Amino acid sequence: MIQDSLQTQKNVTISEDSISTVDTTAVEQSMVQEGLEKVGEVIEQDIWGSIKKFLDLGLHLGEGDKQVDLTIGLLLLLVISLIVTNFFLKWVRGLVTRKMVEEDKHKFISLFKFINYVVYIAVFLITLNIAGVNVTVVLAASAGLLLGLGLALQELFQDVIGGIFIILDKSLLVGDIIELEDGKVGRVLDIKLRTTRALTRDDKIIIIPNHKFISDTIFNYTQNHKQTRENVSVGVAYGSDTELVRDILLKVASEQRGVLKSPQPFVLFEDFGDSSLDFSIYFIVRDSFVDPKIKSEMRFRIDKEFRENGITIPFPQRDVHLFQYPKKDEE
Numbered sequence: 001m002i003q004d005s006l007q008t009q010k011n012v013t014i015s016e017d018s019i020s021t022v023d024t025t026a027v028e029q030s031m032v033q034e035g036l037e038k039v040g041e042v043i044e045q046d047i048w049g050s051i052k053k054f055l056d057l058g059l060h061l062g063e064g065d066k067q068v069d070l071t072i073g074l075l076l077l078l079v080i081s082l083i084v085t086n087f088f089l090k091w092v093r094g095l096v097t098r099k100m101v102e103e104d105k106h107k108f109i110s111l112f113k114f115i116n117y118v119v120y121i122a123v124f125l126i127t128l129n130i131a132g133v134n135v136t137v138v139l140a141a142s143a144g145l146l147l148g149l150g151l152a153l154q155e156l157f158q159d160v161i162g163g164i165f166i167i168l169d170k171s172l173l174v175g176d177i178i179e180l181e182d183g184k185v186g187r188v189l190d191i192k193l194r195t196t197r198a199l200t201r202d203d204k205i206i207i208i209p210n211h212k213f214i215s216d217t218i219f220n221y222t223q224n225h226k227q228t229r230e231n232v233s234v235g236v237a238y239g240s241d242t243e244l245v246r247d248i249l250l251k252v253a254s255e256q257r258g259v260l261k262s263p264q265p266f267v268l269f270e271d272f273g274d275s276s277l278d279f280s281i282y283f284i285v286r287d288s289f290v291d292p293k294i295k296s297e298m299r300f301r302i303d304k305e306f307r308e309n310g311i312t313i314p315f316p317q318r319d320v321h322l323f324q325y326p327k328k329d330e331e
Contacts, residue, residue, distance in 0.1 A: 074128075081127045082120060089116055114160060114193050155211065156194065162210030163193040172196065172213060172220065177289050179219040180208070187289050201292065221288045227260065228288040232298050235276030237312040242269065242277065244309060249281040252301045258294045260284040275316045 093112050166172050176188045178198065186198030186206050196208045212218070221228050236245055246267045253265035265283035272278075281298075285291050306313060 078124065078127050081123050085119060085123045089119060114164065155209075158211035158214070159194040159209045162212075162214045163191070163195075166191060166196070166210060166213055171223075172218075173223075176223060177221040179221065180212070181216050181218075185221075185289070201289065227284050227286055228291070229282060230285055230288065230291050230295065231280045231282045232295050232302070233270065233278065233280045234299075234302055235273055235278050235313060236306070237314040238277060240277060240311050242279075245277075245279055245311060248305045248309065248311070249279060249302065252298055252305060253281050253283045256283075256294060256298050256301070258285055258287070258290070260286060276314045 089112070172178070172188060172191060174188050174190060177185065178188060179185045184200060184206060186200045189197045189199055189205075194210060196210060196213070198206050198208060200206055234249075236242075246269075249267045250265060253259055254261070259265065260283070263284055265281060268280050268282065270278040270280050285294055303313070305311075
């Protein structure tokens, strides 16, 4: 009996200790919870509240649904959006151009600049819309301005569209030799979105609006290959030895530096002219950009050879016959 009583008393003591421990743990958890709630309130009211007040600083224009808020928070959101967009576009450009040759990369950079402008405008408007700015009102208010701007800049847009077509269809490449409608010849230095720069034979830079390549006829000497066929024409007097003329022209072409041996040059008897027998020597040059110099040297040689062989280069002649009619009085 005494042992049972002691055991019962011991169990009661252990139970009281357990209850005391549980109560202490519950109190501690409650205190921690209250502390966390107080910290959350401090962060929400003091720290975040101060940050929110700072971000809300700015201009507030209009009232009601038409109110536009230009705040520091909106500006930060725009800046962050544009920075993220910039990194994303650079990543896309690197992904697309990594397997391109160097010339195509330069062209795509010009096209990508135009794409950048479009994407930046779209991100700007979307960011404003997300921030609560009524973009529709802004667009409606600026519709007239955009219309006038579009009419004023329609030639600029034509140049941009022309640049995109040139880049995509590869009708013009850097290094091509082109001839414009006014007869100017130039070597293409670079192709931009709005203009193309070319170096003329006079070592001058000509800037060509890209819409010219759509509306005008442009001769591209080197689109198929770098070599081009050129010719030099000459007339000789009637009665000259035509076989000798042909041999002299072939000799001059074969000895001329810059004229390719294959395909071989050839001579055509073009026509019986009014004052001369007309011949042309046709030949292939590797660089048509300097062909005027080659032609000039060949003309000097042809004139020298003709003089040594007694062949005359005639000039236009006209025979004028004068008839004198008797006067009526003499009749």
